[in-house]
Amino acid sequence: MARFLTLASCQTGPVQRSTSRREVVERLVAxxxxxxxxxxxxxxxxxxxxxxxxxxWDLPASDIDVFYETQMPGPQTRxxxxxxxxxxxxxxxxxxxxxxxxxxxxxxxxMALVDDGGEIIGRYRKIxxxxxxxxxxGTTVHLERRYFEPGNLGFPVYGFRxxxxxxxxxxxxxxxxxxxxxxLNGAQVVLIGYNTxxxxxxAPSLAHLRMFHNxxxxxxxxxxxxxxxxxxxxxxxxxxxxxxxxxxxxxxxxEIAALATSQExxxxxxxxxxxxxxxxxxxxxxxxxxxxxxxxxxxxEQAGPLV
Amino acid sequence: MARFLTLASCQTGPVQRSTSRREVVERLVAxxxxxxxxxxxxxxxxxxxxxxxxxxWDLPASDIDVFYETQMPGPQTRxxxxxxxxxxxxxxxxxxxxxxxxxxxxxxxxMALVDDGGEIIGRYRKIxxxxxxxxxxGTTVHLERRYFEPGNLGFPVYGFRxxxxxxxxxxxxxxxxxxxxxxLNGAQVVLIGYNTxxxxxxAPSLAHLRMFHNxxxxxxxxxxxxxxxxxxxxxxxxxxxxxxxxxxxxxxxxEIAALATSQExxxxxxxxxxxxxxxxxxxxxxxxxxxxxxxxxxxxEQAGPLV
Numbered sequence: 186m187a188r189f190l191t192l193a194s195c196q197t198g199p200v201q202r203s204t205s206r207r208e209v210v211e212r213l214v215a216x217x218x219x220x221x222x223x224x225x226x227x228x229x230x231x232x233x234x235x236x237x238x239x240x241x242w243d244l245p246a247s248d249i250d251v252f253y254e255t256q257m258p259g260p261q262t263r264x265x266x267x268x269x270x271x272x273x274x275x276x277x278x279x280x281x282x283x284x285x286x287x288x289x290x291x292x293x294x295x296m297a298l299v300d301d302g303g304e305i306i307g308r309y310r311k312i313x314x315x316x317x318x319x320x321x322x323g324t325t326v327h328l329e330r331r332y333f334e335p336g337n338l339g340f341p342v343y344g345f346r347x348x349x350x351x352x353x354x355x356x357x358x359x360x361x362x363x364x365x366x367x368x369l370n371g372a373q374v375v376l377i378g379y380n381t382x383x384x385x386x387x388a389p390s391l392a393h394l395r396m397f398h399n400x401x402x403x404x405x406x407x408x409x410x411x412x413x414x415x416x417x418x419x420x421x422x423x424x425x426x427x428x429x430x431x432x433x434x435x436x437x438x439x440e441i442a443a444l445a446t447s448q449e450x451x452x453x454x455x456x457x458x459x460x461x462x463x464x465x466x467x468x469x470x471x472x473x474x475x476x477x478x479x480x481x482x483x484x485x486e487q488a489g490p491l492v
Numbered sequence: 493m494a495r496f497l498t499l500a501s502c503q504t505g506p507v508q509r510s511t512s513r514r515e516v517v518e519r520l521v522a523x524x525x526x527x528x529x530x531x532x533x534x535x536x537x538x539x540x541x542x543x544x545x546x547x548x549w550d551l552p553a554s555d556i557d558v559f560y561e562t563q564m565p566g567p568q569t570r571x572x573x574x575x576x577x578x579x580x581x582x583x584x585x586x587x588x589x590x591x592x593x594x595x596x597x598x599x600x601x602x603m604a605l606v607d608d609g610g611e612i613i614g615r616y617r618k619i620x621x622x623x624x625x626x627x628x629x630g631t632t633v634h635l636e637r638r639y640f641e642p643g644n645l646g647f648p649v650y651g652f653r654x655x656x657x658x659x660x661x662x663x664x665x666x667x668x669x670x671x672x673x674x675x676l677n678g679a680q681v682v683l684i685g686y687n688t689x690x691x692x693x694x695a696p697s698l699a700h701l702r703m704f705h706n707x708x709x710x711x712x713x714x715x716x717x718x719x720x721x722x723x724x725x726x727x728x729x730x731x732x733x734x735x736x737x738x739x740x741x742x743x744x745x746x747e748i749a750a751l752a753t754s755q756e757x758x759x760x761x762x763x764x765x766x767x768x769x770x771x772x773x774x775x776x777x778x779x780x781x782x783x784x785x786x787x788x789x790x791x792x793e794q795a796g797p798l799v
Binding site for chain 1: 619620622642646647656663666667668669672673675676677678692694695697698701704705708709711712713715716745746747771772774775776777778779780781782783784785786787788789790791792793794795796797798799
């Protein structure tokens with residue numbers, strides 16, 4: 186196993202609806218170049234990195250296809266894959282995926298893991314799709330559940346430069362089950378892309394805690410599973426909505442090792458010591474010895490409290 | 493449902509091996525009086541509140557019975573139960589439990605939940621028993637697994653003044669499954685007692701993070717399950733070992749609402765707004781709608797990663 190894997194979180198500023206794919210991909214290539222120049226092995230981009238976060242809108246079905254990729258890479262995203270090969274760096278890219286399954290069209294909130302040869306080596310489709318199927322006026326609740334079905338690939342883990350990489354997207358990061366499933370599947374590094382609005386109309390008394398609620402579950406996920414977490418946000422005012430930012434790289438100790446401090450395109454880097462995983466695992470977290478799976482059956486059987 | 497439940501975490505300073513039960517119980521009664529005077533409905537005491545944390549020692553079997561309770565309440569603990577009735581306050585007490593099961597003696601790291609009439613209304617036996625069966629020289633690893641078997645009562649939840657209360661002990665608080673199981677069983681409040689040494693010989697590079705690693709999983713557990721958490725530590729130098737302290741009351745937002753700042757007997761109080769649970773649940777955590785139990789089967793099947 187490699188001892189070090191240098192991680193980069195490539196935060197982007199807003200991607201407006203009016204921004205072309207070509208322009209976005211140029212920005213992502215520039216971020217990837219910066220990451221590679223700083224010595225990164227592996228970079229993570231935001232969820233839906235190629236487009237605006239369109240689930241904020243109630244759109245007619247005829248208007249949404251433009252936000253989805255039918256090929257990955259396609260002609261417009263190919264330059265990013267070429268850059269990875271040229272720069273010798275891997276990356277994970279969040280995007281909206283439209284696939285044909287027989288006569289059905291299926292839509293997933295997806296992430297591809299690409300190696301330093303520019304080849305896709307892993308795929309993830311978001312399991313925890315938040316929001317609503319129908320507009321909920323007076324709230325920040327978006328329509329992600331209308332535009333995407335839940336992922337059908339589980340929580341897979343892929344090898345990259347001798348390390349085991351898991352993927353997750355946005356709302357997934359709030360659920361302890363995401364990290365635990367990835368940990369049990371062998372993950373050492375979890376790459377996360379997200380879009381999170383600053384506003385919280387449905388619970389104004391919690392609105393000031395948005396950044397705390399962004400970092401807390403990722404820090405706990407890293408600590409409780411002794412994994413590295415690298416998370417990339419979209420940030421700033423995107424089509425009138427303020428996105429949170431706060432991209433970060435978190436150590437298996439739960440410490441934030443690197444933090445984005447802008448609301449723009451920004452690269453943060455950390456040389457992740459994979460040996461730290463074993464050191465952290467020695468303190469409390471010898472999973473095979475101490476976890477009690479038979480006591481946890483309800484977690485896999487029942488969605489919510491019955492009372 | 494009651495809207496408010498005033499919680500008290502009753503931290504204790506060290507309980508030396510030389511300290512008599514009578515003396516300890518007097519201290520606990522004094523703490524309970526302080527909590528009641530401050531308006532508390534329900535107080536939590538530390539894990540093994542009645543004795544020193546004896547699993548730090550390699551003791552001959554003949555020397556250990558003195559640390560266990562064979563009755564609860566027994567003649568020595570009865571004053572605490574009487575005080576609860578007199579003061580009109582409930583409490584949770586951690587203690588070492590020795591029970592006869594046919595011809596077998598069984599030993600559990602236990603907690604009793606006592607109502608404001610001085611009656612036991614709930615019991616918990618620690619599920620995640622840490623440490624080792626055999627001494628591991630040069631480490632902080634203790635012998636809890638020699639002195640206690642894992643709990644056999646699951647993660648039960650009990651009613652108290654219209655609120656639903658779950659119990660957990662020390663190492664349980666580090667595992668996300670503890671909070672999730674209690675949440676799925678309907679808990680609104682989780683009471684935790686703990687003994688955690690400051691020292692960490694087996695991982696000196698993490699020793700400065702002990703308090704962070706105390707609070708992080710409890711804050712995440714509160715946030716991710718939208719429950720109130722009240723945790724009571726033993727603190728200070730107990731028989732030569734420095735115990736961490738850091739007792740706290742945590743809101744369903746994950747915020748630390750009250751924090752012990754001494755290494756001694758200390759009461760902290762917070763008037764917990766149970767409506768905050770529903771407010772927090774409205775943001776992301778409508779469990780029945782968003783959790784995906786069928787995706788989590790490995791959590792209940794496999795203890796650790798296979799790679």
